[in-house]
Amino acid sequence: MRVGVLGAGQLGRMLALSGYPLGLEFRFVDPSPQAPASKLGDHIVADYEDPDALKRLAECDVVTFEFESVPVKAARKLAETVRIHPPADALGIAQDRLYEKTSFRELGIATAEFARVDDEASFRTALAQIGLPAVLKTRRLGYDGKGQQIIREEKDADTAFAALSGVPLILEAFVSFRRELSVIAVRGRDKDTRFYPVIENEHDAGILSLSRAPARDLDERIRREAEDYATRLLDRFDYVGVLALELFDLEGRLYANEIAPRVHNSGHWTIEGARTSQFENHLRAILGLPLGSTEALGPAAMLNLIGKVPDPARVLDVVDAHLHDYAKEPRARRKVGHVTVRAPDAAILEERIQTLKTLLL
Amino acid sequence: MRVGVLGAGQLGRMLALSGYPLGLEFRFVDPSPQAPASKLGDHIVADYEDPDALKRLAECDVVTFEFESVPVKAARKLAETVRIHPPADALGIAQDRLYEKTSFRELGIATAEFARVDDEASFRTALAQIGLPAVLKTRRLGYDGKGQQIIREEKDADTAFAALSGVPLILEAFVSFRRELSVIAVRGRDKDTRFYPVIENEHDAGILSLSRAPARDLDERIRREAEDYATRLLDRFDYVGVLALELFDLEGRLYANEIAPRVHNSGHWTIEGARTSQFENHLRAILGLPLGSTEALGPAAMLNLIGKVPDPARVLDVVDAHLHDYAKEPRARRKVGHVTVRAPDAAILEERIQTLKTLLL
Numbered sequence: 001m002r003v004g005v006l007g008a009g010q011l012g013r014m015l016a017l018s019g020y021p022l023g024l025e026f027r028f029v030d031p032s033p034q035a036p037a038s039k040l041g042d043h044i045v046a047d048y049e050d051p052d053a054l055k056r057l058a059e060c061d062v063v064t065f066e067f068e069s070v071p072v073k074a075a076r077k078l079a080e081t082v083r084i085h086p087p088a089d090a091l092g093i094a095q096d097r098l099y100e101k102t103s104f105r106e107l108g109i110a111t112a113e114f115a116r117v118d119d120e121a122s123f124r125t126a127l128a129q130i131g132l133p134a135v136l137k138t139r140r141l142g143y144d145g146k147g148q149q150i151i152r153e154e155k156d157a158d159t160a161f162a163a164l165s166g167v168p169l170i171l172e173a174f175v176s177f178r179r180e181l182s183v184i185a186v187r188g189r190d191k192d193t194r195f196y197p198v199i200e201n202e203h204d205a206g207i208l209s210l211s212r213a214p215a216r217d218l219d220e221r222i223r224r225e226a227e228d229y230a231t232r233l234l235d236r237f238d239y240v241g242v243l244a245l246e247l248f249d250l251e252g253r254l255y256a257n258e259i260a261p262r263v264h265n266s267g268h269w270t271i272e273g274a275r276t277s278q279f280e281n282h283l284r285a286i287l288g289l290p291l292g293s294t295e296a297l298g299p300a301a302m303l304n305l306i307g308k309v310p311d312p313a314r315v316l317d318v319v320d321a322h323l324h325d326y327a328k329e330p331r332a333r334r335k336v337g338h339v340t341v342r343a344p345d346a347a348i349l350e351e352r353i354q355t356l357k358t359l360l361l
Numbered sequence: 362m363r364v365g366v367l368g369a370g371q372l373g374r375m376l377a378l379s380g381y382p383l384g385l386e387f388r389f390v391d392p393s394p395q396a397p398a399s400k401l402g403d404h405i406v407a408d409y410e411d412p413d414a415l416k417r418l419a420e421c422d423v424v425t426f427e428f429e430s431v432p433v434k435a436a437r438k439l440a441e442t443v444r445i446h447p448p449a450d451a452l453g454i455a456q457d458r459l460y461e462k463t464s465f466r467e468l469g470i471a472t473a474e475f476a477r478v479d480d481e482a483s484f485r486t487a488l489a490q491i492g493l494p495a496v497l498k499t500r501r502l503g504y505d506g507k508g509q510q511i512i513r514e515e516k517d518a519d520t521a522f523a524a525l526s527g528v529p530l531i532l533e534a535f536v537s538f539r540r541e542l543s544v545i546a547v548r549g550r551d552k553d554t555r556f557y558p559v560i561e562n563e564h565d566a567g568i569l570s571l572s573r574a575p576a577r578d579l580d581e582r583i584r585r586e587a588e589d590y591a592t593r594l595l596d597r598f599d600y601v602g603v604l605a606l607e608l609f610d611l612e613g614r615l616y617a618n619e620i621a622p623r624v625h626n627s628g629h630w631t632i633e634g635a636r637t638s639q640f641e642n643h644l645r646a647i648l649g650l651p652l653g654s655t656e657a658l659g660p661a662a663m664l665n666l667i668g669k670v671p672d673p674a675r676v677l678d679v680v681d682a683h684l685h686d687y688a689k690e691p692r693a694r695r696k697v698g699h700v701t702v703r704a705p706d707a708a709i710l711e712e713r714i715q716t717l718k719t720l721l722l
Contacts, residue, residue: 017378021632022673023686023698025400039386040401271382275681275703290678297658312383317651320636325384337384342636 001287002027004060004082005037006048006074007067010326010335011263012037014271015066018279022287027060029053030067036326037066048074058082062286064241066262068094069141085189085240085286090261093237097139097170100258107232109256112248117169123161126171127151133174136160138167146206150174175255177248181215182266183226186242186281187234189288194281195227196274196294199266201246204306207333210353211266211302213273216346225254233259242267242282265304265335272322272340273300298342299349303356305337310359315339318355362648363388365421365443367435368428369396369404371687371696372624375632376427377401379640383648388421390414391428397687398427409435419443423647425602427623429455430502446550446601446647451622454598458500458531458619465617468593472617473609478530484522487532488512494535497521499528507567511535536616538609542576543627544587547603547642548595550649555642556588557635557655560627562607565667568694571714572627572663574634577707586615594620603628603643626665626696633683633701634661659703660710664717666698671720676700679716 001024005012008030016026016037026041033045046053048070054077057063063084065075072095075088093099097114104111115126117136127134132154138147149160152174180203184196197214230245244264248255267278276284276292284291308330315323318341325337339356343349362385366373369391377387377398387402394406407414409431415438418424424445426436433456436449454460458475465472476487478497488495493515499508510521513535541564545557558575591606605625609616628639637645637653645652669691676684679702686698700717704710 013381017381020374020378020401020688021683021685023670023684023688025688040381276683280683284677289674292677292683293681309384313650316645316653320654322382322637322641322653323384324382327381327384327386 001025001062002060003283003286004057004063005029005041006057006063006065006070008032008035008037008041008043009067010036010328010337011066013040013326014268014279014324015064015263015283016040018271018277019283022280022283022289024283024287027057029057034329036328039327054078064262064282064286065091068260068262083286086243086261087237087239090233090237090239090243090259094259094261095140097137097258098168101170101172103233103236104256107229107236109229109232110254111256112175113173115171117171120161120165123157123165123169123171127157130171130173135172135174136164137170137172138164139170140168148206175248175250177250177255179215179249180257181218181222181226181247181249181254182211182244182264183230183247184242184244184264184267184270184278184294185227185230185234186278186285186291186294187239188285188291189240192291193231193234194291194294195230196267196270196278197296198223198226199269201266205333207304207306207335208265209304209306211269212349212353213269213300213302214296219252222249222252222254229254229256237261241285242278265338266302268324268338269300269302269340270294271324273297273342298344299346300340300342301349301353303339303341303353303360304335305339305360306335307332309337314359315356318352318359321352321356362386362423363421364644364647365418365424366390366398366402367409367418367424367426367431369393369398369402370428371397371685371689371698372427373398374401374687375629375640375685376425376624376644379632379638380644383641383644383650385644385648388418390418395690397689400688415439425623425643425647426452429621429623444647447604447622448598448600451594451598451600451604451620455620455622456501458498458533459529461619462531462533464594464597468590468597470590470593470617471615473536474534476532478532481522481526484518484526484530484532488518491532491534496533496535497525498531498533499525500531501529509567536609536611538611538616540576540610541618542579542583542587542608542610542615543572543605543625544591544608545603545605545625545628545631545639545655546588546591546595547639547646547652547655548600549646549652550601553652554592554595555652555655556591557628557631557639558657559584559587560630562627566694568665568667568696569626570665570667572630573710573714574630574661574663575657580613583610583613583615590615590617598622602646603639626699627663629685629699630661630663630701631655632685634658634703659705660707661701661703662710662714664700664702664714664721665696666700666721667696668693670698675720676717679713682713682717
């Protein structure tokens with residue numbers, strides 16, 4: 001069986017590493033010749049909409065994507081001739097913050113107040129409706145904190161609008177939250193649905209820096225709400241595969257922030273920390289195989305390596321730390337790898353996290 | 362960093378799968394174009410002694426081997442220009458049952474009585490010395506029960522000798538043992554040495570079929586003896602990397618049977634069943650990185666897939682079962698994959714083993 005993947009980044013690399021044991025082969029389409037998954041399958045170096053590349057991808061038994069900004073058109077084109085999971089619709093929603101938040105609202109999933117901004121007039125209307133503080137965001141192609149401007153006071157409004165205008169925008173109420181959580185769901189072709197333990201995420205300058213799983217002191221009601229929200233999205237899209245939902249924890253209430261219709265950075269700890277990794281379960285799902293248990297093996301954390309990979313000897317000297325180097329060129333603010341660390345209990349986990357943090361400075 | 366590997370079989374495949382996360386790349390030499398590791402690195406399709414192939418392997422940062430019958434000459438040649446672990450000497454000993462058993466004796470490691478057989482005269486002398494029952498074996502290239510003849514009665518002797526003569530032989534006393542055990546050790550460049558839990562192995566028609574880890578009802582004294590034997594071998598060879606030692610458990614006494622100077626089939630459960638897999642630890646060792654914990658995560662077992670891979674859906678339907686398909690052509694008596702299964706306790710593990718066994722019939 002051959003799996004086709006749109007994108008050959010680190011997510012594609014980790015999908016392939018978990019797929020070879022299942023007897024799978026991989027074919028990637030990615031315009032970057034040095035993409036991290038390049039050595040782990042046939043890599044077609046081409047634009048995502050290149051007709052020849054898509055034709056060769058359609059020769060695979062099933063196609064998936066690992067890059068969120070893959071053109072929806074390419075996914076729809078593929079869907080005409082080959083099985084593709086998750087559905088192109090979910091990709092489309094995830095690429096546009098306005099559609100995403102509108103979908104949340106339609107599905108009864110709580111989210112921050114928001115309004116569409118197309119020009120200065122609609123920006124003024126949105127400001128009046130949402131109030132301050134607020135966040136002005138580009139609807140498309142925002143990630144790792146890019147394409148966002150916080151408007152705390154009236155006087156910041158013009159600068160924020162000037163910085164982002166020219167593309168479709170969305171104004172969102174600024175949510176003061178206790179922490180960010182994420183829930184990762186996986187649904188098989190037979191609708192069997194499982195959830196990894198809810199994850200707690202820390203960011204640094206807009207980039208995910210640390211995920212702890214399971215989230216600390218998580219109310220059972222909050223966990224159920226997170227899973228319920230994810231289920232509504234899975235149902236809405238007739239979803240197959242892994243879906244991640246990012247949530248703000250507002251002291252007992254959850255606001256959905258965004259979805260990722262793919263394996264997710266906050267789930268990388270599952271490689272060593274769960275009974276089945278998110279990568280293996282995504283492949284099992286899209287291939288119509290039975291899903292594996294999503295239970296955690298114990299407390300675990302994931303630290304992103306941003307900019308550069310520290311000395312592997314020092315990382316691996318930390319008990320139960322596992323290094324994941326994506327073989328990417330070092331570059332400021334770039335995710336070049338991650339470290340998973342497990343521990344017998346939460347206190348020891350915190351010690352190990354602290355030790356690892358000092359190596360990442 | 363690039364790791365060169367002599368051999369591109371399933372062991373090379375699993376080494377590569379555990380090495381990519383460490384940021385490693387792989388270069389294999391193996392004469393078979395369809396070798397299981399072929400898609401996981403540069404594969405130089407050449408004989409193990411091909412000078413050009415060895416030259417290209419010597420360009421790697423470190424070289425190791427995954428195939429036990431690699432010519433010692435090739436390993437020695439490589440050792441002149443590149444770091445190679447484990448040492449070529451250990452390879453030489455493991456390839457010859459007479460040298461192997463002689464080494465055991467020299468190191469004070471208990472083993473069955475044995476005698477060298479070069480011709481009919483020495484065969485008669487050996488029979489008189491060892492007595493019956495005995496096993497006549499080729500000194501070299503015996504594996505999975507091949508190249509062996511059991512002599513139970515005087516009248517079987519001529520047939521056995523006729524079947525094997527023409528190559529150097531060894532006659533060994535037939536040992537009636539309770540079970541076969543193996544101990545897998547790993548030693549780093551800094552001499553840090555760790556042992557995986559002792560493993561209990563079952564064979565079917567001479568081929569390893571099932572490994573349970575940790576071994577059931579293992580006396581603490583026996584565990585220490587197994588580790589002591591392995592340590593003597595590590596010391597003798599100035600060893601770096603993973604070493605496996607197969608042992609017969611004679612109700613409270615251990616006899617060493619053979620060594621494998623490499624990652625070992627009875628250690629495949631460590632991929633999902635131990636805190637660090639034997640593959641990752643072998644790489645950490647040969648690269649001079651700190652070793653990871655060799656502790657088991659709980660009771661686990663490994664079932665070899667011999668001849669063919671069963672329906673993946675049925676295998677993965679067993680809770681906590683993980684499939685490892687080596688992408689080999691099905692063929693009678695060929696190891697084409699394995700399944701690891703974990704369980705919360707020994708009784709549930711036995712149930713899961715039984716379920717899996719019915720799928721392998």
